[in-house]
Amino acid sequence: MKIGKLVSIDYNLFKAQVLPSVKGNSLNVGGDVYYFGNIGSYLGVYNSLGEKLLCEVVSIYDKDVSEDLSLSHAYGSRELSLKPIGSISKRELFSLGVGIFPAIYSDVEIITREDMELVLGKSNFTSEPGVHTSIYVGTSKSLIGYPIELNIDRFFNIHTAVLGNSGSGKSNTISHLLQEVAKKNNYTALGARIVIFDVNGEYKNSFPVINGNGGQFINNRHYKPAGNSGLDEGEINFKLPHYLISLDEWCSFLLATDATQRPFLDRVLQECYRFYKISSEDKRKDIANYIRCKICLILKDINGQGESDTTRITAAASLISRVVNSLLAHESISNACDQENIFEDLNALAESCSIKFGTNDSKLKDKIEEILEQVDFELYLSVSSDRLREGEYYDYRFLRLAAELVLLEEDARGNKRIKEYTSTLMTRLDFFLENPECEFMRCDSSELDSAEKYMQYIWGDDDKSYQIVNLDVSELNPTSLEVVTSVLTRFLFSERKSKRGVFRRQGPIHLVLDEAHRYIHKAGEYYLKENIFEKVAREGRKFSFYLIVSSQRPSELSETVLSQCGNYIIHRIQNDIDMKYIYSVLPFFSGDFVNKIKQSVPGEALIFGNCVPMPLHVAIKQARPEPNSANCIVSKEWFLQKYDV
Secondary structure (H helix, E strand, O other), X not given: OEEEEEEEEOOOOEEEEEOOOOOOOEEEEOOEEEEOOOOOOEEEEEOOOOOEEEEEEEEEEEOOOOOOOOHHHHHHOEEEEEEEEEEEOOOOOEEEOOOOOOOOOOEEEEOOHHHHHHHHOHHHOOOOOOOOOEEEEEEEOOOOOOEEEEEHHHHHOOOEEEEOOOOOOHHHHHHHHHHHHXXXXXXXXXXXXXXXXXXXXXXXXXXXXXXXXXXXXXOEEEEEOOOOOOOOOOXXXXXXXXXXXXXXXXXXXXXXXXXXXXXXXXXXXXHHHHHHHOOOHHHHHHHHHHHHHHHHHHHHHHHOOXXXXXXXXXXXXXXXXXXXXXXXXXXXXXXXXXXXXXXHHHHHHHHOOOOEOOEOOOHHHHHHHHHHOOOOHHHHHHHHOOOOOOOOOOOHHHHHHHHHHHHHHHHHOOOOOHHHHOHHHHHHHHHHHHOHHHHHHOOOOOOOOOHHHXXXXXXXXXXXXXXXXXEEOOOOOHHHHHHHHHHHHHHHHHHHHOOOHHHHHOOOEEEEXXXXXXXXXXXXXXXXXXXXXXXXXXXXXXXXXXXXXXXXXXXXXXXXXXXXXXXXXXXXXXOHHHHHHHHHHOOOOOOHHHHHHHHOOOOEEEEEEOOOOOOEEEEEOOOOOOOOOOOOOHHHHHOOOOOOO
């Protein structure tokens, strides 16, 4: 139905005069009401090829309004500024941009619901038996009341960013989209694998264990590191085995510097692994041989330094005392040393550290040579050659002993300030070994001692796999949060990269990164050498591993991660720094979007990217059940009556 005529045509702006016969801002066409006189509404105009150009109303004004004009005359002088968006071809295909422009005085028409179906490509939303290809997201703000659906393949087969200020509706959007998938009729429960890093503890409310409409069981699981607050009903204590943590992630967690502490920590982990490898009961002699040889070689280094006997012997006696204390602190090692007479050898070495008239008369040297004659050097070298490979199990309880031995070895080699250089790292290591907050990372060998066991722990058994795995990390400190998110992401990505051929496209994983700016930084002093999230952003699509990045501070996010997203759902953002950052990172982000984003109310969002043929302003449907992110009603909390309390 015609509502006006084009009176001006520019490259990116048309002007249309509304016909005097058209009153008001809406029309009833075939029983459907269309609102055309609102900012953001859609109108159409044909070009000479018969293509229908889709245009958006960007301003409304009266070209010659004056005080003595009647209301009817004012309606006749209305003009609309239209921004061309795209065109619908004669073959009923929509494409962004305009090739052939319309002629002046061309008719301006209503964009109908049938037109919108062509624009949104709804003819492609067909379903095979038991397979759904679209999900309902909300209603259009431009074509009022028109339902907006997203193609599942176009939305979920590429990384997505959900951005917006606190309280703008990000959690509701993510909850609603995932609920729409889970509640589909005849939903194949084993198909989805979704992991949520729940930084604020919001999503447990949104994903209880539910039944799909078709009766399929949707199996969700909620993990949480127990910490000091314990677990709530329905939560399972989360474990992140220490042996899955890489050297880079250990450095990040322990705040280790590159110059000194990183090489030191690498040696500690290797030493810890060697002690674990020879710690079993049947390898007691291996333990004794390794410790006996290690200590004698360290003492030999001290005794060979060009200093006075008094200095060297005093240092050797101190080292022996520290070794004894370290060995006694570890029960299994202490028992092995006691049974293999290691402590007798240490006592003999200590007795040989005597000084008479400023000299030792080579007593310590002779005792070292005597003990070394008992050592199997081939066995020692065999144990020393064992190298810890990424993902291989080792016992964290050997870490302190390993650290002490490496400190003693460095000190014996003349690195007298090694203890000073590593003091902060050792403090953080003690925090890991002793603090209840880190208990979830301390894994005994009897549980989860292989990648296969851990994968089964995360996803469940094949006949009872979990579709939505929610990890509540709201109580973790910043360094623990960064390590947990990085390690689990790297572990899951490694599992996907191990797939070959068609198996790469089976069993996709979607990772929801809530408050992503807290652990996907642009820069930092103690920063992971390899940002796993940037690697997933660049390579994840090839292995069916996708990110859904949610953040209220996009300016603090990694540019690589944000720029690799193909879909964007942007809620209200009023911070100019964040808006300029989005504008700079996304090449197709138009300045016209800024006002829509700034003026959106909570629950509204601008959707653009791979999942839609053109940017859409949408009121997102309320999730049911809602995430635990509602605002506090301050007035009610302040003025409660006594009987209400």
